[in-house]
Amino acid sequence: MNIFISDKLPTFEQFASLHEASGLIKSKKGNYTREQLYQAANNSWYHISIYDQDQLIAFGRMISDGIYQALICDVMVDPTYQKQGLGKQIVEELIMKCKNSGIQSIQLFSAKGKQHFYKKLGFDEREQDAPGMTLIL
Template sequence: MSYTVIDKLPIYDQFAELHQSSGLLKNKKGNYTQEQLYTAAKNSWYCLSIYDGEALIAFGRMISDGVYQALICDVMVDPAYQGNGLGKQIIEGLLHKCQQSGIQSIQLFSAKGKQQFYKKLGFQEREADAPGMSIVI
């Protein structure tokens, strides 16, 4: 099947609908409105959207300093389209942008149960003596 891939943020309604249907919204830490999450996406360094006709079916974004660090955020695929390689296509597109920009250090936070997906794409868990850390305030 042929899909359209663009490096542009989708309109708010499409973003909010995919955020909800993909289950990513319920995995968020903190209390954020859909509007706040869309503003966060608008502030991204780079994003990719995949469409089936007019319907947004996959999305991913990165925040970055544009030089040496990037963080992949909000990778989501419509459940009806999962298993078709769209998540992989999003990740590969984001990594390609990093390569073009010379960024070599790329981090991500995985949703529960998705670690194996990212491992298949070459990501590794941080070493035990250099753990990632976070705080929710």
């Protein structure tokens, strides 16, 4: 493997391919096109990509005010490359960007069944008396 990390947005084709392969597109609430999801990634405050040569194999992004709040979204790893620490590496890079920017509060949306992964990285579930809320239009 020839692995490298970049903070440049991958091409639409690379992004759409990983989104499909990872299964993340199936878990989205709402009906979004691949083009809309790519535009969302492009509008992010920060994103990180891991490649094996020219193949995008892992990706994650954050939205933020750049001062005190950040939200991690769309952490995805190609199934062929899972269980190799790439997801952890993506999250650690996103956390490092927050630390370097002085952001102290990081939230995230977790895919079903992935809470344990994020707990190992230091995240806590929200308290029962202060749950996150969602409104789907």
